[in-house]
Amino acid sequence: MVELNAAVALLGRFPALTGVDLRIEAGETVLLQGPNGAGKTTLLRLCAGLLVPESGTVTVLGYDLAAGPERRAVRRRVALLGHSTGLYEDLTVAENVRFWARAGGLDVEPSVERVVGALQRLGLDDGLLDLPVHRLSAGQRRRTSLAALVVRRPELWLLDEPHAGLDQAGRKVVDELIGDAVAAGGTVVVSSHELERVRLLSPRVVTLAGGTVHRDTSS
């Protein structure tokens, strides 16, 4: 599913990843942990096809991410939840979810039911549907961008600190979401500092430090 060999990634001139060897099988749940600046976000973005590997090989879902077209192809089958929400302030919740779902490869305009369903799944009141995003709180925005991912039903989930900015109820929702994705057979890689919560899922734990894999409980 995901395989990295001596992968190096640069952010400008800074070596964010200094050589990563990692192999993740389909259906695995992986907790990615490590100190701040270890390269967790970079690793997730690399696997999502957003970064060009400087050296080494990165293969995701069979795509070799050294090539541009392959990187583009992999993005539609992967869901990355990053630090930013990627939402358009002036559009409503429903418009944003619909846009991002369609942009991400959904062939048909997602039905209202599906959108509402996704929002409800994330504990969002459907009264929020027609509210412009700039009226939402940070936590609500986070849940909205998650909803856009949920609507797409991706094969590989890359979640970068999904609990951040959410209240306790929101965090529970994220846990349930991850649980659902795992139960449905999806591959989930979660980078988080909420270690206790994620460990409840008995994931494989990969510790990143200094841009490389420091420890890996699977080996």
Added chain:
Amino acid sequence: MTETMVTTGTTTGSGGSRVLGAVTLLGLATLLLFAFGLTEPDVRLHPTTGEEIGQFDAVRLLYLHVPLAVFTYVAFVLCAVASAGYLVRRTPWFDTMAHAAAEVGTVFCGLVLVTGSIWGRPVWNTWWEWGDVRLMTTLVLFLMFAGYLALRRATVDPRAAALRGAVVALVAVLDLPLVNRSVEWWENRTLHQKSTLGELKIQDLTLFTLMLGFLVFGLVLAWLLLHRFRVGWLEREDAELGVATAIAERRAAIDGGDVDAAVGEDA
């Protein structure tokens, strides 16, 4: 290709380039001697009134201006070809060459505009002439590549800088015929054509000096390109070395205890 072009670490000079430099300097000195000393000013007799007309001493600038103009275009064509090569091949050689050619070309282009303007003052009685085809085209060309250089300088990520630069260079070169065409159709005031080389008596010494001018500025272009390319190459190597060092340093600095503390596994 790279081995013959790059020297060791600290200097961009090499045996070959020093010889080239010496020959170029000598040629430049000879050219200036001929252009400003040995050749005659352009003095002709008006066919009907019999008075003296012509460009007089201003014609001397042409020995510089015309070769500069030709090699400006050579440099920018080189930049365009190297940019296209980069887009296809994505190797650093093409990118470094494109950047070097653009920089040298922009300098040459600026000199063309300046020498042209100085020449134009006594001959056309104006520092600038709107609607003259070559003048406008060269000015727009200069502006486009000044923008290219600004963009490259402002882009931090080297790969992005190379990519964006290549696109800008190609668009600029493709746009140029359109600029030329549009100015040409626009005004018929072509002072350039009124006093081309054809009107001057180009023979013997003036012909020789002009040819010498082409030769010398060709050498100047080559010398400047060579060194600018090497500077760019060394900069790139330095950056890569920096990255390799940074990687090694980062990995060496990993402290297991700190990591455990960060992930809460110290107990």
Added chain:
Amino acid sequence: MSRFLADARLVAAKDLRIEARSRVVLNQVAPFALLVLVLFGFALDADQRTLRAFAPGLFWVAVLLCALLAIQRSVSVEQADGALSGLRLSGMSPAALFVGKASAVFVQLVVLEVLLTAGIIVLYGSEVDQPLLVFATGLLAAVAVACTGTLYGALASGLGVRETLLPILLLPVLAPVLIGATRAFDDALGSAAVDGWSWLGLLAVFAVVATAGGALAFGALVEE
């Protein structure tokens, strides 16, 4: 192909919807357009005969200045909170993204042109002798500017200096458009004896090359 068109339409609709909500072009750029016409009036000594003679050129300079703002806005919409990353992440074809964004800018430019046309009629006393020529020129020039501008907007994006870099990158390249459109308007507004229709050929070539070239180049760029 249908995917391409669907994606392009999706992006164009999104941009136009954002504009409909935020009204930036309507509330800020449009007044700026009129302001430019007024400034020209102050600068050129407000003699309507002079202004009318220069109206074509002043019109197109105003359009270019407004285009800068519209393109900056088109780019900055994507800077908001990682939307650009999101668009790249969506795996959408970059060419479709280009066509979508350029189309939205095109629509906004046409609106601005209509406004400016009314402006020069009212403020400078221009008379539209050949409405068809005005119409054709306006459309072709808008395509040329929107496509070239969208490409250069991407070229200058992500840099702290985008606002200052975009004008010096974009405007020299658009010189043929300025020259051609002004000459066409000279004919269409009766301010000079020029064959405006022959200039449309140049504008058309520019528009076609800008569209095709922009779509191609966008692919290489967004891949970074």
